[in-house]
Amino acid sequence: MTSRFTELVVDCHDPERLAAFWCAVLDFQVIDRGEGKVEIGSWEPTVEEVRARQMPPTLVFIQVPEGKTAKNRIHLDVSPIDRTTEDEAARLLALGATKVDVGQGPGRSWVVMADPEGNEFDVVRTLAPASAGHSRRRPDPHRGR
Structure with missing residues (x-):
């Protein structure tokens, strides 16, 4: 069995603001929220669907205290x-x-x-x-x- 690319995590100060921006960019919706975290996607992932086929990853915005200091290593x-x-x-x-x-x-x-x-x-x-x-x-x- 191989792994699946399921989420791309983005550190940020304001997960709600960034999630709203990226939902508007990509026509995604919020699929999960927690303290200091918002996950968005074009689909609601289930273990069965992910195992069955490669699915588009979700974006997860995680609140962190530090700011961005250099060019992204991934974009x-x-x-x-x-x-x-x-x-x-x-x-x-x-x-x-x-x-x-x-x-x-x-x-x-x-x-x-x-x-x-x-x-x-x-x-x-x-x-x-x-x-x-x-x-x-x-x-x-x-x-x-």
Whole structure:
């Protein structure tokens, strides 16, 4: 038997605020709450479902006292499903994200952003139908990062 990737844990100061932001970004919902912890996902995981097949991981926000001090060693990539990368970046700015420079250089086809607590993530290629005039070619968002 192998392991399954079930959760991605994010240390933060305000789990409720970060969970609300990421629920709006990903169209997830809160699936569990505890003291200093909020878990969100696109599905309610059960042991049986996880054992049966690989399922999308949930995000768990855990309250910690220390702040973020350096560039993330791991980050999320998100792909818009119904708009361009640029339009999605604008939507995320309105939700509270910021654009950041982590040394990616100019002219990239993805946008590096940070959530309200400064955790970097990338908005990469759109998954909108090609008939809508969007490129489906996947650039390497990690080259030059």
